[in-house]
Amino acid sequence: MGLFGKAKKFVKGLGPAEPVEPQAFRVSCPEGHVIRGRRTEGYQALRCPDCGAGVFVLPQSPLPMPPAPATRADEAAVGAGGPSDDAPIPLADHVPEGAIDEGEVEWLEPVEPGAGLPGEQPTPAFDPVEAAVSELPEGEEVPEPPRRPPTSPTTRPRRPAPAPAGDRGRPSPPRPTPQGPRPARPGGRRILVPDRPSLRDRVRRNRPMLVGLAMVVVVLGTAAFSIYRNARRDYPTMVQRGRDEGIPALEDGDFDLAHRLLSRAAEAVEALGGQIGGAEEVRQAAREAAIFVDLIPDRLEAILDERARTVDESRWQSTFDRFYRGRSILLSAEVTGTPAASGRFEINYRVLNRTATSPRVARIDFEGFRLFESGSPEVGARLQFGARLEAIWSEEGGYRIQLQPESGVTITHVEALDALGWRPIEAAALRPIDPPPPHPILLATLLTPPPPPPAQDLKGQTREQVQEQLGTPRSYARSASQGESIEQWIFDGPSGTRQYINFRRSTGRSGPAVVDDQFFLR
Structure with a gap:
């Protein structure tokens, strides 16, 4: 018996015991005594009280007693008031066949196939399905087929008078046999x-x-409600801790701690509706912390x-799905084109x-990107996201x-960007080179565009040197990944090109950023 069966037996024993219906037995000993x-x-x-023979009786069955099937013989016996099944059956001496007076035997006329007795309506064949349906307690009533009048099982055919002594030696004429099959028995077992x-x-x-x-349901429901009530009581504390500890950790560059505190605070805000x-402040900080903690x-x-x-496309997709899909990037750029x-x-x-031969170029595709579609930035706007x-x-x-269309998050905590080494850069902060004052004699020369300067090797130089x-x-x-950042300067190059x-x-x-590479694109 398993754990569930033991628990069921234990719970069943807690209630009142069900009354046991008495079960009777009726057995016979080897001598035939009941x-x-x-x-x-x-x-x-047991011992038979009459002959003393041993009798074995099975114990009480745990299953309910099935209803006793009603037989035609029982119904006929009850209707006719005849003796019960337990009453003794009267015996009679066997009479030889030749001693029967054939003149007093009532012979039936031959019956055609499918026809009933004379004066009786034809009876359809027995259908067990209709008989089963007729016994159902509910449903439509199905008429039972007509039946022959019941006869008592103890009624015996009348014994004819013995034949005269002179006729006993004569052979009896053959009995007429009815032609065709015997009529079907009306009705059948139910x-x-x-x-x-x-x-x-x-x-x-x-x-x-x-x-x-x-x-069990009441206990589990009470426990769940208690846990929910205690957690709801702690929700304001979790939100306040996210504001007091999570946001400062984000601005200090401790992105793991910030993500842990702010994600719980955001869940508490959602639970409180x-x-x-400070609900929106916590939500925004939690979204930014999720970006910082999951960089590529x-x-x-x-x-x-x-x-x-990678030549094999399936191999590349497997690598990308394993290491890069769903990971985040940080971008700080200027909008140069809009759908309009x-x-x-x-x-x-x-x-x-x-x-x-030539540089590989990849562009960022913003088709379906909800952050841009909902904000509709204009050309020249600078975004950090x-x-x-x-x-x-x-x-x-x-x-x-x-x-991913729904993954855009605007970065508002610039202190977190400073932790990545993104020193603020403004166009006015870049010190322009002071040109020499124009001389009247050289005015025509200055108005003529100079030839494009040769490409210089800038690799390893700092911002100031460039x-x-x-x-x-x-x-x-700018772009940032896990542990590295790229700052891209764009100049107007010679012959309509652009230098990146x-x-x-x-x-x-530690140390300043240095030139990693330079490119010329048209």
């Missing part, structure tokens, strides 16, 4: 279907188990290089990777990096 009595919980070994217990009977029978189940002070393990330029070098101006949202940041990667696709002329050589950049952009210079800096290493 012994009657009631069954007990154990077996019985199929007794036990009544289905009602709902009240089933509840009464399983009352102990239902009471125990109700007690937002009806608490490598910068976008290295991911682009791995994508271009150029048909789509574009920013000035380009993901660039050097090859032997985080998002999660969805895929990298190849297209004509390069690649495009797709973002600014002294190239001047103030036209614009700039990437400064690379490790967040775990």
